[in-house]
Amino acid sequence: MTFTGFLFQALNGLSTASGLFFIAVGLSLIFGVTRIVNIAHGSLYMLGTYIAYTFATRIGGALGFWGGIVATAILVGVIGALIEVVLLRRIYRAPELFQLLATFALVLIINDATLWLWGPEDLLGPRAPGLRGAIEVLGRQLPSYDLFLIVIGPLVLLALHFTLAGTRFGRLVRAATQDREMVGALGVNQAMLFTAVFALGAGLAGFGGALQVAREPANLATDLTAISDAFVVVVVGGMGSISGAYLAAVIIAEVKAICIGIGVVDFGFGSVNFSKLTLVAEFLVMAVVLIARPYGLLGRAQAVVRSIAEPEEPLRPATPALKALGAVVLALLLCLPLLAQSSPYLLILGIDVLIAVIFAASLHFIMGPGGMHSFGHAAYFGLGAYGAALLVKGLAVPMGLALVAAPLVALAGALLFGWFAVRLSGVYLAMLTLAFAQIVWATVFQWEELTGGSNGVIGVWPPPPFDRTSVYFLLTLALAVIAVLLLRRLLFAPFGYAMRAGRDSALRAEAIGIDVKRVHWLGFAVAGAVCGVAGGLFAFAKGSISPETIHINRSIDGLVMVLLGGIQTLSGPIVGASVFATLQDTVMRQTEYWRALLGLIILLLVLAFPQGIAGALAALWRRVKP
Amino acid sequence: MSDAMLAVDSLSAWYGAARILYDLSFEVGRGEVVGLMGRNGAGKSTTLKAVMGLIAERQGTVRFNGGDISGLKPFEIARRGLGYTPEDRRIFSDLTVMENLDVGRQPERRFADGWPAPAWTPEKLFALFPNLAEMPDRLGDRMSGGEQQMLTVARTLMGNPLLVLLDEPSEGVAPLIVEQMANTIVALKKDGLSVLLCEQNIHFARLVSDRVYVLEKGQIHWQGSMAQLDANQDVQRAYLTV
């Protein structure tokens, strides 16, 4: 690439950076004040593009386009305010994890609502009236609209900066970012302040989405790609920093633009297509920043990490009654192949449930005792599944070996990602793990030569005798029992205690010689490896694996399973996974709008039990007790 | 006494399942400094938080400046003229001294009888706390603990309160700063403000308090004037020291 070509590509990157900035800065502002990471922020961005499309095509002309963009920003701001008043206001005191789940439920609902309103097709808006042309820059044609985008980003940055630094509203926002309760005790109406900030953040996202209408088609997958991009930007720039958001947006967008600009390069020994490496480059940037500055380029270490943990009972060994119950359940499961002769579907459901149990138990291992709320556990499921499937299809290894390799592939991924993840905590960790999972998903999706892209890998069937459902069920049962007992053993061993010690008080743990990061890193790796077993079993059970099955939704399914069962008990994930997998296989497959249905279930769960199910039971007990 | 600035009747409060306060009743008169004393965990801080509306699970009646504030939200209570300075200071560490003061700013107000309450400006507060005058643009987290303690009181005064809830101003600061705090409270009293003060340090309470309520396990066990408490070694031994 020539030097001028390089510069031109850099300009391109700047115009993309503005869009990234609008969504990331809103996310950051909202988090600062409300302490809620709004996963639905990408959905608001996506809505912005759709609404602006409608304005631009229905009204048309300059008014429909430019007026539509402004109206979209306001409209999305109003939607944001409604969300805050109707939903979020009820869950400010709920555990962090529930807040994240509630906003994810919004993602599901908004996505299905958009599908219902606008249909599944991509919608390409008109070009911007007045800015249809291009101007010559460095001997190439740069669309005037891109130039407009390049300018508007920094303008909004300046306006926000002035508002926060120079106005009373800004001072109140900054004060509330540090201590909401104290701001209230000084006579400031927090509720109004929160709604205003949420509307502002939502409006910015809507504005950013609306601006894209002339560049890219409105697309139903935008919500999750936008939010993961925003997470990366916020993690790199530093949560709560407006300038950091812009700086990081520029860096990320530039790295991507330049990768695309470089294109295919022949190194003599082989050629590398850099335009396919944008995700890897993004990951590398994030990795470097997190090593050098764990709280982002312009971020600051969080002074107080809010303790959200419900009081947890000490671990007690299983009582004889519990052991007996376990034995009975196991015996019943062993008899299932006999019962299932009349209804073979029962065994398929059984396999699904057992795979879900392994998945949920491994997630619980790091979420509960480790205190690490991973929003990207699907990554290790996917690594295990693809690892096993590709070995079978590509290298024709036998199933046994593939099932051994599955956890090893997942382990490698968990060791790599976990190394970064344990350097953060709370919502930062949630965002980072979600971004990692999105990277795994996108890599699988893009790397068609290896993974078959969106078609996935098919024909991954187990060899005899495992091709009989009953035998495969018994194999799955055996592995599930081993996995659950192994994880349990580890939790009672010094290693599991050290993990909990690090969660309860990292400061104290370090002061008695425990390397908390290392312990949590190894815990993360163990969970990833066990999860890989679930992935491998899944590939052979279904005979195929596709990007769809390792999408973010699977990570969220895992969280719902763990919460359903109760995060503080070791048997919780088993119960939760069983209930959820059964529901999923029977009820949710009946409707096209299953996403919205799942979203509503999550919201119900969160609103009915804002203190967690365990908290709700404790409150109930208090009322019943005389 | 219906003319008390603050009249609390049967105040109870809970943290989750745990009941912390049991039917507390007490009053603070206009221009009076009242001490709430007792050991750690006796419920002193909880009492202030419950009066301020910062504890959701509470019962009882709280009347302030002639109006009922029992069910109000903290910001509504603050707007009635009740100031609150927490024990852990909680200044906004990313904001400068001037910005911290601005967040506390509220309109001027009057007592129920129409008499104007003292109206504070940063200039007047800098006269009261000369240390702060030297650092108007300093960020909160660059200040020492003693300076933060002064800022948190000054920030509360910016709201032109009629009564200040002051939680352990002597805890964790050097003896010299403790003395300055005592002088400040005496000055506020001269201006006609009331103060409800949580305190463990009897040497400090002695310098400023008119009357004292002694708390133990969320209940009031003794009340009387400061002079009476000073003379009563039994009460001191039973509830304050050993």
Next chain:
Amino acid sequence: MSVLEVRSLSKAFGGVRAVSEVSFAIGQGQFLAMIGPNGAGKTTCFNIINGQLAPDSGDMLLAGKNIAGLQPRAIWRLGVGRTFQVAATFGSMTVVENVQMALISHAGEIYRLWRPAASRHREAALALLEQVGMRQAADRPSRELAYGDVKRVELAIALANEPRLLLMDEPTAGMGAGERHDLIALVKRLVVERGISVLFTEHSMDVVFAFADRIIVLARGRLIADGDAAAIRDNAQVREVYFGTGKTFAGAVS
């Protein structure tokens, strides 16, 4: 011979010198109090000694070995125990498990994966709890304890690695007058029995004057006085920057 010798310790934050050329030593079995106004650099000094901060310059010799800049974990392994200003225990564990955790770490068994933790070092842990008077609460969840009892458990945890030096950051913060004396008296007894040296910070002058063998005073990052209680009481500079007239605490300055 000194257990810990601190030489010309300095640390600046963003150009502001928090600790400047501080030197002192703690003798074997000595009970040394570090006092001074807020912002004098006590906490910074403390966090350098326990490894949470690395000094810009200066040495810290622990029984002759320089520990400046080591991680807290490493310093703990060399025999330095500590307690925190806000007592911290592992809330999801029982009292005895808290102490067992420290013993497991001391024995290098953190990464053991099989034999349950609850069966390891239980007797030794109970013995330590006995010494701080908490044996009867051994199997209660530690989060249920009253604050004063949490401080005692913390002390048992700090003693688990048989330290030669104990660092206590405002050990009596948040405690009533009676509890304060009980706790410090307990610490004093244990360290005398075991020959441990103690460095502690404290704002309660009653405690300092009653128990400290020696007192050092920091102000604006510098060491301004070093001596016994009588010498510190009579030091004019200390009175000016720290004590004031002394009417806000008992045992007033003469």
